[in-house]
Amino acid sequence: MKNSTEEILFTANKLRWEVGDNFHDSILESIYKDASEISSKVVTRVGEKSKFDLDRFIDRIVTGKWTGFPIMFILLAVVFWITIVGANVPSGWIASLLVDTLHPLIKNFFDTIQIPWWITGVLIDGAYLAAAWVISVMLPPMAIFFPMFTLLEDFGYLPRVAFNMDNLYRKVGAHGKQALTMSMGFGCNAAGVIATRIIDSPRERLIAIITNNFSLCNGRWPTQILIATIFIGGIVPAYLAGLASAAAVVTIAILGVLFSLIVSWGLSKTVLKGEASAFSLELPPYRPPRLLQTLYTSLIDRTIFVLWRAVVFAVPAGVVIWLVANIQISGVSVAEYFIHTVDPFALFFGLNGVIILAYVIAIPANEIVIPTVLMLTVLTTKMALGAGAGVMFELDSVTDTANILHAGGWTLLTGINLMLFSLLHNPCSTTIYTIYKETKSVKWAMLSTFLPIVMGFLICFFVTQIWRLLVG
């Protein structure tokens, strides 16, 4: 047995010299020849091919040298504008149902059956409210954003984005397909990291993994949208507010793309040296999206799935927030203690202690940054608003939220810096774990975690210093 298989291999080796170098090519040739013969027999064109090719026409515009990028930005802006304008009202409805109505009811019920105050606190003021807040703040934007994104994807626009971006990514020494994984990252960074499997070269794949975090994920969109609405929308006339906030969010998203290009360039010039490898990207035909099916699947598969994940992380985080706000060391709560210690350092970077603590608590999920920020602000400024220590709450309107933040000493600068820091900070724990699983390396997972944090602090620092020079 062994001998005869070795003999086969030996014969093969010997014959390989006889058949010559162009053997591979001649096989390919015969495949191509047969394919072309068969297809010419079975394929017929009915009637004349129309002179006007709609696909080509659209492609010429959306991948055009001068029109490609503006159209990308405009599409992005329109999607966000619809999301921002459309999500506001339903968010309020859900909040008034879950928080204003149900929360006191449940709390009263717990009080009547004489549950100890701290159990009520942990479960209702911590866990329940965290979940309720995440649902009301995330469900409406996601239910609007995801279907629109899926429609664009179904239509065939994503490969065109990759086509536009390919040149840029190749110039910085990364793989053109990184444009696709980056787009996936706009939905969820963990999904984007997994999607980098479409990149064959390990070097380019690592670059794509490390820089995926620069795509704003859906957990960060609500933060961006809310802060932009309050601080950017607040400085322009009311009728421009929606537009200005959308523009601010798009600017942050584009900044993210720029950072991914810069970091990719830096990596490919230093630790991950190498040439960009070539690849072919087939631009698929445009297909009319199936409207109803897209709505259904993007709602069920994406929205509910992502929301569920957020709730799962928000519940324990709510418990933690309640605990740090209520466990006291010599009269001061752990949260206050932390915030006051960190404040001087944070203010130096144009942020504040509340933001830092919120980002520590929100490591499992970016979605809960805003509720945590609000709760901690109320706590430290000893405001009469809200329901007391450790209670995450929803405010009826954006104006109320703005009032709290202003009372907490927030300025336009704090808002801008929070938007920047939300773009440039560590990925959520799920993404970090995914990076570890995909790279099987603690080193790369750590680099992906700390690189953006360092960048975030640096950028915030420079913005703050320049701001103070100019504005005073």
Next chain:
Amino acid sequence: MKLENNNCATCPAHNLANLVKLGIDMSNFDYVVALAGNPNTGKSTVFNNLTGLKQHTGNWPGKTVGRAEGAFQYADKRFKIVDLPGTYSLLSTSDDEEIARDFILFGQPDVTVIVVDATRLERNLNLVLQVLEITDRAVLCLNLIDEASRHKIKVDDRLLSKNLGIPVVPTAARQGVGIQELLKNIHDVASGQFICKPHRLSSEIKNVSRAVDHLNKKISIEFPDLPNTRWIALRLLEGDQKVIDAVRSGEIGSLRPAENFSE
């Protein structure tokens, strides 16, 4: 779901109740089905149609990374189905192509369903012909016929079937058109009711046919059960390391025509 109410309603091929989508319940399967094809031809849509799973679909190449598995039941048989990443060929050495190639060769699927884009048949056939060199149990899913007719392209599926020696089913998977016929053909090929006579590369490769024949003979003596000795010979001549290793370890020899599951 709407039942297609025509005279065929009594025919098992049109009986929707025949298909039970089993999702990820892949226990006790009778047959293994592989889904191969070029990128962005609708493999994942066909997969979702059959299993009821929700593999991510979208109009861009490269969505399916690695491979997805699911199951369905048809005509009292349980099928495990594997969605392979889309590839243009099985010859060169990207990860995707290797995953697809290895599964068709070593995974021993009872049926390989090759999903092709009817609007780009010629280029898609390149992959089809390569698959047919490896396996002799295949069904061609001529997908996106709705798009083809929109582009005024007509494909003679019967003539194509005659040329390739395997069943050809025109489908529009996004609309669920043709899935029943596809199921019936998968079943017939898996159960041996339809015997494929797959197309082999016709044009003799100059200078090398002697070498191929010589090697082919040796391999078929050593591994009499192998259905695709000629392809193995070609790969050995090309110096395909994976196939060389498989021959050396004897793994190739354990690959039998996949009769073991049928009754």
